[in-house]
Amino acid sequence: MAFLKDFSKTLSSVAQTTATKTKELAGTAKINLAIAAEEREINKHFTALGEWYYETNNANPDPAVAETFAAIEACYAKIEQLKATDAASSPQNAEAEPETVVEIEITCPSCGEPTTGAFCSACGKKLEDE
Numbered sequence: 001m002a003f004l005k006d007f008s009k010t011l012s013s014v015a016q017t018t019a020t021k022t023k024e025l026a027g028t029a030k031i032n033l034a035i036a037a038e039e040r041e042i043n044k045h046f047t048a049l050g051e052w053y054y055e056t057n058n059a060n061p062d063p064a065v066a067e068t069f070a071a072i073e074a075c076y077a078k079i080e081q082l083k084a085t086d087a088a089s090s091p092q093n094a095e096a097e098p099e100t101v102v103e104i105e106i107t108c109p110s111c112g113e114p115t116t117g118a119f120c121s122a123c124g125k126k127l128e129d130e
């Protein structure tokens with residue numbers, strides 16, 4: 001019986017160690033999450049600091065950061081270019097701003113009459129979206 005007693009003691013000790021390890025891991029994960037949250041906070045402040053610096057030194061950037069300024073300018077230019085392209089060619093954009101939607105006249109595939117909207121004004125057939 002001494003063997004069984006020892007065996008159960010060992011099991012209980014293993015279980016306790018596992019529980020402690022699990023607790024430690026949970027604690028580590030918690031700490032890592034808290035660290036990540038602080039790092040996000042720091043990044044937010046660095047971004048704000050960078051934006052402030054950019055706004056206040058835009059006209060006359062320090063040579064040390066001139067390259068970064070140029071990269072930012074290039075990104076702004078690219079965004080403007082993308083916006084212009086999107087406004088000119090995107091039907092999704094027209095849907096997002098219904099006040100600027102221009103009804104496009106199409107020919108009804110069913111009756112051949114010119115019409116606008118989701119349904120043919122002549123025969124009432126549902127018109128597919130382009």
Ligand SMILES: [Zn+2]
Binds near residue numbers: 121122
């Ligand atoms: Zn029709």
